[in-house]
Amino acid sequence: MPSILLKNATLLATFDDAGTELADAGVYIEDHLIKQVGASKDLPTHADQVLDLRDHLILPGLVNTHHHLYQTLTRVVAQDADLFTWLKTLYPIWAKLTDEAVYISTLTGLAELMLSGCTTSSDHLYIYPNDCTLDSQIRAAQDLGIRFHAARGSMSLGESQGGLPPDRVTENEAAILQDSQRLIETYHDPSEHSLLRMVLAPCSPFSVTADLMRETAHLARQYSQVRLHTHLAETLDEEQFCLAKFGLRPVDYVESLGWTGCDCWHAHCVHLNAAEIQKFAQTGTGVAHCPTSNMRLASGIAPIPQMTRAGVKVGLGVDGSASNDSSHLLAEARQAMLIQRIAPHQYSSSMPLGGRGGFAGDPAAMSAREALRLATRGGAATLGRHEIGSIEVGKSADLIAIDLNRLNYAGAGHDPVAAAVFCHSFRVDLSIIHGRIVVERGQLLSLDMTKPLQRHREISKMMLTS
Template sequence: MSTLLVKNASLLVTMDDQRRQLEDAGLFVRNNVIEQVGTTTNLPATADVVIDARGMIVLPGLVNTHHHLYQTLTRAVPEAQNANLFNWLKTLYPIWAGLTAEAVYISALVGLAELMLSGCTTAADHLYIFPNDARLDDEIRAGQELGIRFHPTRGSMSLGESQGGLPPDRVTEDEDDILRDTQRVIETYHDPSRYSMCRVGVAPCSPFSVTPALMRESRRLAKSYGVLCHTHLAETLDEEAFCLEQFGYRPVEYAESLGWAGDDVWWAHCVH
């Protein structure tokens, strides 16, 4: 049974219902669970690990609800700079087709470490491209090694150029394979407990890279396991035009028509 004491903080921001800010304060943690928050004099005198936060501010960890850790490796490609979304993707898809298990693992180590150094303690990642030997397992391993609270989502792309989608066919997957692997990842890694450090989500990439059938089946699978659903939505005007042409709906209407709304769904972007 391990304990941690943070004491003597010049200011502790609780973010509780009263938004209290405490001076000369700290917190006491047992087995990775915060048991007490208050002034230093009201906390236990010692613990297995003691941090003297004198002159510092203590605040809750930041939460990142959408990330693409594998893109850490391609964020400085000159041809992709200042491009709109569709052109940016078309530039990078051929590079991402070379992703390997090692690349996914290393990019997750780098990206998650950067987040942790910036004060982020919980992060969700949306990995939706699985060429070569890449698997979601590779970034989960990185998260476990770093100790961040991680919400990896098993993304997917099944609608390639030959079917009217945006991504090249070679970076898409068969829908039955997607669903089988999603089930495998949930059964292997998802921990639904209250203080879980790893919860897996289901995350078809976007309206322009998966079929309506995959959206429906992914939603059904997620509900059967009680896991959350995630996708990109209403990210650009190009996406809105695509949805109107292909489905007769604007993006949010399209998502709602497929049952992709509710308190167990979160959308990324939503700017158009």
């Protein structure tokens, strides 16, 4: 793998423990590792590839901790629905998925993520009709060259057994466990700097049995670095469902099944109380925060500042492209910052009698740098990846750069890091994953997406109209 020298960047934000930011700086990369970080004058003068990043901001690659890539096929459906209504509308459409559709939708969503600065992504594929396989999703990630955590999701409780999904999109639990073991033993790479790891991920507490949750956790813990993931505490409806069915709140329920700990992370966690936040902090349980999806489905605002202050590991997730309608991770950092500023921290003294009116937010609830830390260090910690998420010697060479000479950054040159969040960016200009340039001048290099996008349109039309 060729060596790469990045030099003369206007600003390099390392997101190391000290929050180091360097002007007129760069990075020297050999093979897949960061070998040197510092002022441009102190870096080597030669490399196989030398990129002058004058007027650019360099950041660590962003980490996406929750997604459903197949949902790129079904955007802007059920536009005014809550979660359960949205799911019931889309399950019959998703029942038409094919293995080709899994591959094509994964290419589409991951390409969109990469262009938005994502260098590591997890995905949660939990629906397998018509002989769909996770193998096709893994192949798509490898074709694009992204660092990938592939989650073998599952649903076993259909409507006839009191679950939410139609019976035709559920699977036999023995078959789920057998395929989970096959995927781990075929693909999982637990080594440091690995490009591919497996995750076991039953869909939710209302779509699988308690036995499957327990058995899945037991299976994952027989292997090194196989983590556990599911949806949790996303809506008040889920809370009421768990109380009625199990006599427990969602967090207590999954804890009773062995689903808390440093090898677990849960998506959403909008409705956690103070005791549950402390439980996550004490056990090392992580959270994937998905602000756009939570707004789209009116699920609520997750208490992220309270979580991070308590020491909970929190990363960002764009969530499914049918509940976000985008796969733009840098935009998700912006949403994460803004939504906390309007969270109801205190009621306005001017609120009219009768409870109608607005409430006061807190403009300091989350800063741009805090939002980017969620998207980098936070996501890395949530996925258990100490070797990514910051620009430091010895870490994986996953970096992005943004050209500051853009119309949307005009007037923000005094603080490029904040500009990356406050001033919405459409694409990054450079992305390096595992020491390989995958985006240059805003163009994806690893794969020509012309034909996949054409096929994506055809498959989407078939699923939505047939």
